Amino acid sequence: MPEGDTLHATALTLRALLAGRRLEAVDCELAAAEDWRLPGRVVERVEARGKNLLIHCAALEGAGVEQPGGLPVAIWTHMGMTGSWHSYRLGEPWQLPRERARIVLHTQRRVLPCFSPEALEFLGPRGLARHRVLATLGPDLLDPDADLDEAVARLRALGEVPLGDAIMRQSAVAGIGNVYKSELLFLAGRDPFAPVGALSPATLRALLERGRELMQANLASGRPRRTRAELGPSRGRYWVYERSGQPCRRCATLIRMRRQGALVRSTYFCPRCQDGGDSSS
Template sequence: MPEGDTIHRVAAALRPVLDGQTLLACTCELAAVDDWQIVGRRVDRVEARGKNLLVHCAPLHAVAGEADPRRADQLPVAIWTHLGMHGRWSVRGAGDVARSSGPRPSLVLRTQTHAAVCTRPEILKFLGPRGLLRSRALAQLGPDLLDPGADLDEAVARLRALGEVALGAAIMRQSAVAGIGNVYKSELLFLERRDPFAPVAALEAAELRALLERARELMRLNLDRGGPRRTRFEGRGRLWVYERSGRPCRVCGELIQMRRQGRLARSTYYCPGCQAQSPS
């Protein structure tokens, strides 16, 4: 499933294809593409922001002085996708989209040589400057752990503000820290021997920072890897606890358990032997 490292890898794959290129065609099934006159725009940059991917496009027509906010062609536009559970970006040859197999494309951006294709995203929107500022999901994102300039102290402060929220649910709050998903949540808390069901308030600021530093390290290790995500780099098996409910812990032998937590009842895998006194 896409987490922060996945989106940064997608952005790295799209940049050589899109950055600086003129979009010769754009087809979209989920948003009002014609309102934004995407064809003919130059792609300024592709940005990964937590679990979100933004393709920033320059104004179609430059103007002297201030752009008219009523004229979409005079404004920059960002194409925002959030892949959710089933979305995917891929790069294909410019003529390979129509005859390809698999899910029907939701968005196709064509340059002279390539097509960037997005299928089954959870979110697909075109946003002008005001839309970017007004989008709560984007404007309220916490620091992105894979951003070289990420302010971990700010992320720690946002986590501490959650108080009695359970740790496993808190580190999934993208408004506190961006990029951690269900896999990293379970794996990180196991590696740090933290109880997922204890309140954030039970940890000191230094302990939370150490947790985020470990998360960033794990995500960086997967950025340049081919193949599935790993948090275990020796022996058989890629992961320590995730999706291993009912199987013995690789460290202590107790059976891994799974409980759902948080507002979305996301699954949390943990070892009751290694991770403090997790309630049953």
Template sequence: MPEGDSVWRAAKELHQALAGQVLLSSDFRVPRFATLDLSGWTVHEVVPRGKHLLMRVLESTAGNPSRALTIHSHLKMEGSWQVYAPGGKWRKPGHTARCVLRTASADVVGFSLGILEVLRTEDEDRVVGHLGPDLLGPDWDPDEALRRLVASPETPVGIALLDQSKVAGIGNIYRCESCFLSKVHPAVPVAAVPEPATILADAKRLLEANLGPGPRSTLGPRALRPGYWVYGREHQPCLRCRTPVRRGTLGKSPGLEERTIYFCPRCQPAP
């Protein structure tokens, strides 16, 4: 799954390329919307919601109010949106393209999208209404996010943090990193976490620190080079105590597959 900062950056790039532009053509390469033609529609805005992308388009008809539709996508594990100059050569295989939008100034292509659908903008709650407060969104409410997190006291905190209905935007990287900063093993039940609000605050701070260009890093501005505290560092020394970092898995839960976790066995003792 993508991290919230990746989706935020994708939305920013798409908005810059498309907002205010009239679509010259649209090509939806999924059966349900294969005949949909949005030629002549104007892209109003592209906004992120957790790990979802919402591309809002308007049709203005003389004498009638504008109709508003939303192109809703989710990248899942392998998806991406890419922006090209008109007629530019794609960097990914054509058979993986799921949506092609063309304007006078850009070709925008969605590759290997996990979810692609078009719905009325007024019905967006049907696809994103279940999400919790968005760590990078204008709706961020730390008190509500904490309330949702602690409402499942027996759930391992590492599983609860990935539950997008509790808090939107955290992926596996920030799950592992924020747990490390709080010295909490991801398998510890939420009820046993001393300061769950601190984990949420750390996740938000790390996400916000990675909204700009350049490689992702959670080590802060004083680090000699970009990197992570524990994520992807199996067998390497913990940057706090020098104990080798370990890799494990966290059990399945409804709607969530078993995922890899990284932790320091000394800084984050197992429950």
């Protein structure tokens, strides 16, 4: 499941393969791909913003701003639950069916398809600044310059929204998905169903700092995501995620799963360990 660390890892990989290189060809059924005249453009940079990936392409060399290709463009993809970018050498077999690729970028040495993204758009400078998703994102936990105080303020403004729902709202803080939501709240001993506004600013900031530490550790490791790395692979990667009906690794109470929010996302928790503690602490 793509979360913030997944997208930042993908951005690192694509940056090494694309930055400074020319797009020789682009396969995409969207009419906008042809309108933007993507072949011939040079990729300037690749970045992740929360769960969003942006491939920034320069204007076509020699094209005026009033001509097709005369403005820079960003290729925006949101991976949703199952999307992914791949990279292959020329002639190398693909791991997934070609019909699932919404867009394929070709350079002189690599072929880079994006499979089953939830969203794909081409954004010029104005569209990038006004985008319905990007313009409203909260601070990205993996951004070194992320303003955690701003994220705390956005979370507290949600008031009675349950904590487990609130920290997954990308407009408050970007990057946390279902896995980190469940694991982070377990490690902090917090009730996912308590109102987020009941927690003090200091408590929420500590929660976000812990989440950032978990994501940074997984991003740096290059291994499959885990929150129990110190206990070794044979003991399981997670504390509660996808462990409904199994004993808590700390107290042996059975882990439970309930769904939350408008998207009815699953939340895994220990009823005994996550009593919430003192919300003013």
